Amino acid sequence: MQTQTAQPLTDTRPYELLNTLRDLRQDICDEGNEIFARWRPSIGNRHFLLSARNLALYLALRKRDLRPLQADLTPWGLSSLGRIEARVMPNLDAVISTLGAVCGEDIPRPKANSFARGERLLYRQTENVFGEPPAERRVRIMVTMPSEAAHSYTFVRDLLQHGMNCIRINCAHDTPDAWGAMIGHLRRAEAETGRRCKVSMDLGGPKIRTQNIIMPEKGRLKVGDTLRLTKDKPKESEDFPVQAQCSLAHIFEAVEAGEQVWIDDGKLGCVVEDADGDMLVLRVTHASQKGEKLKAEKGINFPDTELTIPALTEQDLLDLDFVAQNADIINYSFVQDANDVMLLQQALAERLEDPSKIAIVAKVETRRAVTNLPEIMVQAAGQQPLGVMIARGDLAVEIGYQRLAEMQEQILWLCEAAHVPVIWATQVLENLVKKGRPSRAEMTDAAMSERSECVMLNKGPYIREAVTILDDVLQRMSAHQSKKTAQLRALQSWQN
Numbered sequence: 001m002q003t004q005t006a007q008p009l010t011d012t013r014p015y016e017l018l019n020t021l022r023d024l025r026q027d028i029c030d031e032g033n034e035i036f037a038r039w040r041p042s043i044g045n046r047h048f049l050l051s052a053r054n055l056a057l058y059l060a061l062r063k064r065d066l067r068p069l070q071a072d073l074t075p076w077g078l079s080s081l082g083r084i085e086a087r088v089m090p091n092l093d094a095v096i097s098t099l100g101a102v103c104g105e106d107i108p109r110p111k112a113n114s115f116a117r118g119e120r121l122l123y124r125q126t127e128n129v130f131g132e133p134p135a136e137r138r139v140r141i142m143v144t145m146p147s148e149a150a151h152s153y154t155f156v157r158d159l160l161q162h163g164m165n166c167i168r169i170n171c172a173h174d175t176p177d178a179w180g181a182m183i184g185h186l187r188r189a190e191a192e193t194g195r196r197c198k199v200s201m202d203l204g205g206p207k208i209r210t211q212n213i214i215m216p217e218k219g220r221l222k223v224g225d226t227l228r229l230t231k232d233k234p235k236e237s238e239d240f241p242v243q244a245q246c247s248l249a250h251i252f253e254a255v256e257a258g259e260q261v262w263i264d265d266g267k268l269g270c271v272v273e274d275a276d277g278d279m280l281v282l283r284v285t286h287a288s289q290k291g292e293k294l295k296a297e298k299g300i301n302f303p304d305t306e307l308t309i310p311a312l313t314e315q316d317l318l319d320l321d322f323v324a325q326n327a328d329i330i331n332y333s334f335v336q337d338a339n340d341v342m343l344l345q346q347a348l349a350e351r352l353e354d355p356s357k358i359a360i361v362a363k364v365e366t367r368r369a370v371t372n373l374p375e376i377m378v379q380a381a382g383q384q385p386l387g388v389m390i391a392r393g394d395l396a397v398e399i400g401y402q403r404l405a406e407m408q409e410q411i412l413w414l415c416e417a418a419h420v421p422v423i424w425a426t427q428v429l430e431n432l433v434k435k436g437r438p439s440r441a442e443m444t445d446a447a448m449s450e451r452s453e454c455v456m457l458n459k460g461p462y463i464r465e466a467v468t469i470l471d472d473v474l475q476r477m478s479a480h481q482s483k484k485t486a487q488l489r490a491l492q493s494w495q496n
Contacts, residue, residue: 086118220291
């Protein structure tokens with residue numbers, strides 16, 4: 001990995017920079033147009049065409065290491081291309097035009113309104129997903145509904161009054177009757193307060209979990225221990241005192257020896273020592289010093305394994321009957337490629353006269369979803385409103401915690417290039433929501449979330465306090481930051 005800061009070339013002449021930029025422009029136009037041509041048949045929504053082309057150009061541009069060029073541009077007082085995401089060609093053309101003037105060439109400048117086009121497109125696509133923004137801030141707040149929301153109207157109304165802009169209902173929990181009650185309370189609260197709020201619903205997806213467990217009563221798994229993961233209900237064995245059944249039988253055909261397995265949100269890390277198609281023998285490689293208990297209904301991740309599992313389960317299709325009629329947004333779990341998006345779009349077409357009216361949020365939570373994100377976005381946004389959720393819990397386990405921050409940034413850039421809104425999700429203000437007091441680190445995380453278009457809070461006993469504090473943080477940060485661009489508001493702390 002290259003970490004060295006690029007240094008400017010000595011005495012770089014403006015005409016050398018001008019020729020370099022002209023060549024760069026031509027190359028990314030050629031490559032970007034090839035990418036866009038492959039995507040064009042998938043795009044039925046004409047409003048997404050400009051965004052798709054900008055994304056194609058951005059992908060072509062970012063194949064290159066631009067750091068030396070950035071360093072060469074800086075001494076000339078020109079854009080270093082560091083905020084080019086939403087407007088690739090206008091930014092390049094403006095730099096080329098200015099360099100041309102320095103070199104005595106009359107090169108037309110891009111029209112001034114072309115610089116704001118990307119921001120306008122992002123604003124419009126965000127509005128199509130989340131509705132109009134609140135007056136006091138750009139970023140929306142999404143709140144996960146607990147079961148209490150089905151029984152307490154005041155709970156929902158209070159959240160709406162304190163700054164909630166979107167409710168999230170997870171179909172993996174509660175029942176259609178409870179979901180309907182939550183939505184009914186929201187609609188009543190909207191009418192009473194005059195505030196608008198979108199309804200998003202998560203399809204559960206093929207979540208891989210532990211089921212039946214065999215484990216000594218006070219036993220814990222430590223580094224070096226072994227356990228057996230089985231397709232069927234495990235049976236007592238002297239060789240394997242610790243066993244767990246896996247909820248998804250398909251995985252046993254795909255997993256191979258040497259691959260990683262993570263259990264319970266990464267608390268237990270293992271490597272596959274043996275795989276015979278019916279069971280896996282795992283050796284523990286990561287656990288706390290005191291060891292970890294193996295429990296039922298805990299998630300299992302296979303980051304090294306190519307799992308070809310349909311993103312829509314039979315249960316999802318049953319839930320979709322309700323979701324399609326009642327939700328504004330569908331949060332799509334375990335989506336991994338464009339084919340998964342097409343499956344959902346086909347299922348919606350069978351249930352709705354105009355499926356383009358409902359928004360899809362693609363939850364990025366696996367390595368394959370990261371790799372295929374451009375195609376996922378094109379297939380989804382090419383037909384209907386789209387958002388992308390950075391599902392940081394599963395994603396951290398899949399790609400490694402040390403890569404999460406880097407990947408989060410790259411997803412933000414890619415989505416801005418496509419003018420697609422982003423949801424900053426998982427463990428935002430988690431200590432505050434659960435315990436009533438935020439940690440210093442999570443306050444910084446909440447402030448950084450201003451670069452997204454929506455922030456998701458999970459449920460907990462102090463959720464109203466969390467919404468209030470997040471609302472305040474986002475309002476404050478909106479004066480200082482817009483996406484990657486610092487806003488130079490007058491600083492008040494050091495005024496005499």
